[in-house]
Amino acid sequence: MLILSDIIRVTKSSVAGAILRRDPAPIREMAERARAAGANVIDINAGPLSRDPQGTMSFLVRAVEDAAPLPVCLDTANPVAMEAGLAAARNGRAVVNGVSLEPAKFDAIAPIAARHGALVVAYLLRADGLVPPDAAGRLAAAAELFARLTDAGVAPERILFDPVCPPLIWQDGPAQAREVLETVRLLPEVLGYPARTLVGLSNLTTGAGPRDKKILLQSAFLSMLAAQGLTAVLLDTDLTPVVQAARAASLLQSGSVFCWESL
Amino acid sequence: MLILSDIIRVTKSSVAGAILRRDPAPIREMAERARAAGANVIDINAGPLSRDPQGTMSFLVRAVEDAAPLPVCLDTANPVAMEAGLAAARNGRAVVNGVSLEPAKFDAIAPIAARHGALVVAYLLRADGLVPPDAAGRLAAAAELFARLTDAGVAPERILFDPVCPPLIWQDGPAQAREVLETVRLLPEVLGYPARTLVGLSNLTTGAGPRDKKILLQSAFLSMLAAQGLTAVLLDTDLTPVVQAARAASLLQSGSVFCWESL
Incomplete structure (x- = not known):
């Protein structure tokens, strides 16, 4: 059974804060923790991303991928953010x-x-x-x-x-x-x-x-x-x-x- | 889902010793523990009972039923012990x-x-x-x-x-x-x-x-x-x-x- 981690969610204040400050450290720490716990894929629950969807999703994907050599899962209803996430993701996947x-x-x-x-x-x-x-x-x-x-x-x-x-x-x-x-x-x-x-x-x-x-x-x-x-x-x-x-x-x-x- | 407890087994030295000495205390203690843990039925794994099957099974059933108001499950291949257990059990059940x-x-x-x-x-x-x-x-x-x-x-x-x-x-x-x-x-x-x-x-x-x-x-x-x-x-x-x-x-x-x- 494949395990996807859902710990990176914009509803957490630490994630929301990291996005606002463009500070990858909290995101990297979570990604590393998810990998160590046994995740096979890391979900990025980014929400609707009404402000700067492209920049925010690229930032999140890079922060996660820098910390954990795992595929990401892009959890957003915003098509602009989705495209940006795929563009930023390793091998475009x-x-x-x-x-x-x-x-x-x-x-x-x-x-x-x-x-x-x-x-x-x-x-x-x-x-x-x-x-x-x-x-x-x-x-x-x-x-x-x-x-x-x-x-x-x-x-x-x-x-x-x-x-x-x-x-x-x-x-x-x-x-x-x-x-x-x-x-x-x-x-x-x-x-x-x-x-x-x-x-x-x-x-x-x-x-x-x-x-x-x-x-x-x-x-x-x-x-x-x-x-x-x-x-x-x-x-x-x-x-x-x-x-x-x-x-x-x-x-x-x-x-x-x-x-x-x-x- | 019905829970039957299997903690009373003749393969445990405490149970074997209690049977030899006809000492109900260890059996009663286990029955009470099984009940407190949430058992609905208490299994009595008495083994083949080659010596005194009747006396031993009656002793075990009484010890359990004195301690816990639960049905017993008679786990033996010995038909004499099985009959004795049913005869000793509350309401014959x-x-x-x-x-x-x-x-x-x-x-x-x-x-x-x-x-x-x-x-x-x-x-x-x-x-x-x-x-x-x-x-x-x-x-x-x-x-x-x-x-x-x-x-x-x-x-x-x-x-x-x-x-x-x-x-x-x-x-x-x-x-x-x-x-x-x-x-x-x-x-x-x-x-x-x-x-x-x-x-x-x-x-x-x-x-x-x-x-x-x-x-x-x-x-x-x-x-x-x-x-x-x-x-x-x-x-x-x-x-x-x-x-x-x-x-x-x-x-x-x-x-x-x-x-x-x-x-």
């Missing part, structure tokens, strides 16, 4: 995060992903941007996104379908969590293709709550997702026990030869 | 652990389970006692056990199918672990009945190994089993983080309303 059936989002981002041959995260949302209530709604969105992305020139193996993990504190959060499991399990069969999947795990425990219980819930849900064949997970690599759970689940998922040292 | 297609085991234990209307653990082993190499072999054993147990008078809802968790240190351990997941998932469909399942989790990490990594692997595998619909787990309730993982997985499995306090 980065994960594009992401598209959905929301017309503005799809039309702005899908052509960029296609042109760069990038991996692209496809959110299984409805065209109005809402989360479908069940697996059937997510699978329908996946079928439509699959058709539209391949039509737009994205290769099927470059798509990472994200069934959108619900916060458990939603009224129907736990029921929705089961629908997400079902979606991950059924997706390859429904699409008739060994579709790859990504889940953003931090969202499960959004809101106030004890850290130890967040770790327990995220670890359990991640293993449940792994049992359904999940390809990749975006998580908070500062939660070391969750990364350890990801490793244990990966080992059990892969069926490869066991040794204690590989954990 | 206990889980019978267990039967398999091994002729001697089936013929000795199945009639007892049927006569007492007890829950019975059905191990998905081959008739020669070996673990089947894959899910297909386990499912075939389940179909035969289902037919033979119901023929013997055991009600379908009283059967707990155990797909036999492999030690990861077996050469094909991790691959077998995936076959166990597949067995749990497919069993209701194959039997055409909402079959209940039990897995003995401690077996996964049999052998020498660091305690923290055993906890990681057991927790991850248990959540993976929960995602496939596991009904019950037999585990070491002294491994508190594994019990916590069981609670988290149960909550996510049930889809019930979420609150932090229920964890």
Whole structure:
């Protein structure tokens, strides 16, 4: 299972401050920490970037790549920032995060992903941007996104379908969590293709709550997702026990030869 | 998910000593500890009981039931001990652990389970006692056990199918672990009945190994089993983080309303 770190987010004051001051040090430190924790890819959640999208995204990509020899994942709805991030990224390659059936989002981002041959995260949302209530709604969105992305020139193996993990504190959060499991399990069969999947795990425990219980819930849900064949997970690599759970689940998922040292 | 505690085992010197001296104190202490940790049922792994099977099993059942108001699970291949355990148990009820297609085991234990209307653990082993190499072999054993147990008078809802968790240190351990997941998932469909399942989790990490990594692997595998619909787990309730993982997985499995306090 591929691990993407979500610790670099513009909503953190340290990240926002680093951007304002154009100070790469805090960003580099986070990227190094994510790499040391076991991340395979580093997500840069840059937000809408209404001011200087190009300069800011280039700055962020360079700061991360200088500190960690890992691919970056560009998490922004701003197409100008997305282009700038891809231009700045090593070999011009980065994960594009992401598209959905929301017309503005799809039309702005899908052509960029296609042109760069990038991996692209496809959110299984409805065209109005809402989360479908069940697996059937997510699978329908996946079928439509699959058709539209391949039509737009994205290769099927470059798509990472994200069934959108619900916060458990939603009224129907736990029921929705089961629908997400079902979606991950059924997706390859429904699409008739060994579709790859990504889940953003931090969202499960959004809101106030004890850290130890967040770790327990995220670890359990991640293993449940792994049992359904999940390809990749975006998580908070500062939660070391969750990364350890990801490793244990990966080992059990892969069926490869066991040794204690590989954990 | 139902939690059965496996901490009372005759292979522990404290348990063997308590049996020899007919001293209930160590057994009572373990039963109380298992209850406090969150066990719903307390397994008594009494071994073959070649000496005084009746007296020993009655002693063990009384010691456990005096300390914890929970059902017991009688883990012995000795039919005399099994009868004595059921006679000693509160209301004459206990889980019978267990039967398999091994002729001697089936013929000795199945009639007892049927006569007492007890829950019975059905191990998905081959008739020669070996673990089947894959899910297909386990499912075939389940179909035969289902037919033979119901023929013997055991009600379908009283059967707990155990797909036999492999030690990861077996050469094909991790691959077998995936076959166990597949067995749990497919069993209701194959039997055409909402079959209940039990897995003995401690077996996964049999052998020498660091305690923290055993906890990681057991927790991850248990959540993976929960995602496939596991009904019950037999585990070491002294491994508190594994019990916590069981609670988290149960909550996510049930889809019930979420609150932090229920964890």
